Amino acid sequence: MQLRRDDVVDGALTILDDYGLADLTMRRLAGSLGVAPGALYWHVSNKQALIGAVSDRILSRLDTVPAAGTPDVLDAVRRRAHGLRDALLAHRDGAEVVASSLSARTVTHPVRATFVHDLLATGLSPDDAGHAADALLYYVLGATSDEQSRLQMESAGALAADLHARDDGGLDRDATARFDFGLELFVDGVRSRVRTLNE
Amino acid sequence: MQLRRDDVVDGALTILDDYGLADLTMRRLAGSLGVAPGALYWHVSNKQALIGAVSDRILSRLDTVPAAGTPDVLDAVRRRAHGLRDALLAHRDGAEVVASSLSARTVTHPVRATFVHDLLATGLSPDDAGHAADALLYYVLGATSDEQSRLQMESAGALAADLHARDDGGLDRDATARFDFGLELFVDGVRSRVRTLNE
DNA sequence: ACCTGAACACCGTTCAAGT
DNA sequence: ACCTGAACACCGTTCAAGT
Numbered sequence: 129m130q131l132r133r134d135d136v137v138d139g140a141l142t143i144l145d146d147y148g149l150a151d152l153t154m155r156r157l158a159g160s161l162g163v164a165p166g167a168l169y170w171h172v173s174n175k176q177a178l179i180g181a182v183s184d185r186i187l188s189r190l191d192t193v194p195a196a197g198t199p200d201v202l203d204a205v206r207r208r209a210h211g212l213r214d215a216l217l218a219h220r221d222g223a224e225v226v227a228s229s230l231s232a233r234t235v236t237h238p239v240r241a242t243f244v245h246d247l248l249a250t251g252l253s254p255d256d257a258g259h260a261a262d263a264l265l266y267y268v269l270g271a272t273s274d275e276q277s278r279l280q281m282e283s284a285g286a287l288a289a290d291l292h293a294r295d296d297g298g299l300d301r302d303a304t305a306r307f308d309f310g311l312e313l314f315v316d317g318v319r320s321r322v323r324t325l326n327e
Numbered sequence: 328m329q330l331r332r333d334d335v336v337d338g339a340l341t342i343l344d345d346y347g348l349a350d351l352t353m354r355r356l357a358g359s360l361g362v363a364p365g366a367l368y369w370h371v372s373n374k375q376a377l378i379g380a381v382s383d384r385i386l387s388r389l390d391t392v393p394a395a396g397t398p399d400v401l402d403a404v405r406r407r408a409h410g411l412r413d414a415l416l417a418h419r420d421g422a423e424v425v426a427s428s429l430s431a432r433t434v435t436h437p438v439r440a441t442f443v444h445d446l447l448a449t450g451l452s453p454d455d456a457g458h459a460a461d462a463l464l465y466y467v468l469g470a471t472s473d474e475q476s477r478l479q480m481e482s483a484g485a486l487a488a489d490l491h492a493r494d495d496g497g498l499d500r501d502a503t504a505r506f507d508f509g510l511e512l513f514v515d516g517v518r519s520r521v522r523t524l525n526e
Numbered sequence: 527a528c529c530t531g532a533a534c535a536c537c538g539t540t541c542a543a544g545t
Numbered sequence: 546a547c548c549t550g551a552a553c554a555c556c557g558t559t560c561a562a563g564t
Contacts, residue, residue, distance in 0.1 A: 130547070156539060164549050166540075198555095233477055256508065262473070263466060263509030270465025277430055282532065285486040309455065310462030317512030329528070353557060363530050365559075370528095374557065 131163060133171045135179045140204050141219065144182065148280075149221040152179075180234025183226045187237040188213040202315050208246050209311050210241065216272045220280075223273035230269070240265060247309045251322045260318060267310055274301045330362060332370045336380045340418065343381065347479075348420040352380075379433025384426045386436040388414040400449045401514050407445050407466050409511050411438065415471045419479075422472035429468070438466060450521045459517060466509055474502045 139161050141154050153176055158165040172178040190211050198204040216222040229235045243261035244254075252260060279300070339359050342351045353374055357364040371377040389410050397403040415421040428434045442460035443453075451459060478499070 153536090155536085165538080166550080167548050169539070180499070204331060220406060231472060259505050259508040260512060262505070263470070263512055266473070268467050268470025271462070271509050274461070274465070306458050306461070309458040310465070313459060313462055313513055313516030313520070315516070317515040320515040320519060322510070352555090354555085364557080365531080366529050368558070 131167065131171065133181075135161065136168060136171045136178065137185060140178055141185055144222075144225065145220050147220075154178075154284060173297075176229075176232055176234050179225060180201060180229045180232070180236070183235050184237045185213055185231035186219050186222050186226055186237070187212075187239055190237070190239065190242065199258065201246070201313050202319060204249065205246050205264070206311060207222060208305075209264060212268050213272050213307060216228060216269075217276060221276065223269060223276050226275060227269040230265070247318065250318055252318065256321065264314055267314060271307055271310055275300070275307070278303075283307060329369065330360060330366065331382075334360065334495070335367060335370045336378065339377055340384055341461050343424065344388040344419050346419075348423060353377075361484060375428075375431055375433050378424060379428045379431070379435070382428035383497050384435045385414055385418050385421050385425055386411075386434070386438055388417060389436070389438065389441065400445070401518060403448065404442075404445050404517065405510060405514060407442060408463060409506075410472050411467050412506060415468075416475060419420070420475065422468060422475050426472060446517065449517055451517065455520065463513055464511060470506050470509055474499070477502075480522070 139157055140152060143157055143160060154168055155165045157166055161168075168178075171180065198207065200325065216226055219225070223325070226235070230239075240261055243256050243264055247257035247260050247264075248259075335356070338356055338486075339351060342356055353367055354364045357367055360367075367377075371380065374386035374474060396404065415425055418424070425434070439460055443456050443465055446459045446463075449456075460522065
């Protein structure tokens with residue numbers, strides 16, 4: 129049976145979830161697909177592009193989040209930030225993968241445009257909404273990356289197993305509170321900018 | 328003449344500045360020091376630790392920034408953020424290098440503690456100051472990484488050379504304004520938190 | 527104490543040749 | 546159109562042996 133591009137991306141996502149970004153190599157992926165390494169280059173132009181495609185898959189989950197219709201415009205921003213965090217946490221090393229693809233500009237999913245859209249609804253000017261979207265993205269990516277790497281160091285070290293008895297299905301309550309604190313800082317900043325706009 | 332640990336870190340920083348992070352390999356560094364690759368492992372335990380040491384050097388420039396004594400406590404936070412950005416921009420791929428070392432926890436320089444210190448002075452509780460410091464670090468690292476990678480793509484592509492006639496010595500005015508916008512969002516968030524605290 | 531030589535176990539990418 | 550085989554030009558790290 130012939131390999132399709134989607135099979136390559138599927139395989140990459142599976143290796144990512146099972147073994148992490150460090151083990152996601154072209155040779156290993158080829159092996160898991162039962163194909164020679166060179167065969168992958170018929171379907172993707174290089175590793176960076178492949179990781180970009182993987183990021184698009186990770187981000188596709190964002191589209192499931194209710195698009196709009198929230199009464200409070202600032203609350204829509206909050207929900208969107210949480211939607212991104214959840215999408216990143218759903219895959220091993222998801223935050224690192226998406227952050228690197230975003231900086232390499234190999235992502236086609238319009239995450240940034242979505243954030244800009246939500247921020248425009250708050251009353252920010254187009255330029256300001258763009259800059260605010262960037263700032264929010266930096267925060268969500270950084271915070272989630274950090275949270276995720278802590279989680280993995282923890283499960284690797286298995287340290288203080290009793291202190292960290294977890295039955296929350298992957299969502300750390302402390303981590304969520306920390307995330308919300310930084311997010312609220314950002315939202316307050318936007319609010320104060322919008323307020324001075326309407327005076 | 329015998330190699331010292333500092334020579335290894337010096338050499339690494341030189342390769343970083345001249346050729347970038349992608350070309351900073353143990354074998355290349357060994358070559359530039361006139362030594363066999365294995366020799367490096369007598370001085371540093373591995374590549375991650377070396378990059379951590381390089382990050383410490385990059386961050387050492389922060390100590391030159393006036394420690395305190397600013398009348399406005401929020402302005403001290405702003406200055407510290409700019410100090411970090413400047414330190415990162417002073418070396419090729421500086422933001423990426425420090426961000427990765429910070430997430431790998433191979434940095435010994437107390438950047439975070441410095442930020443926490445400044446934020447405590449604003450009236451934030453110890454917990455909140457810690458979380459705010461993290462959020463600010465995520466922002467500065469993300470924004471500066473992005474700015475720096477744009478700069479390098481630009482100089483590589485040499486696109487629109489007339490539009491980007493630059494005589495500002497590496498400091499893009501637009502980039503600084505963008506950085507300040509996000510920073511102000513954050514500072515406003517802190518301000519609103521301190522205000523509700525004092526009511 | 528500090529370094530070399532040589533190896534081990536890998537990488538990403540290219541490309542003529544096959545089907 | 547899609548893939549193999551084989552190569553090219555690299556990696557980080559280890560470690561016995563040398564000085």
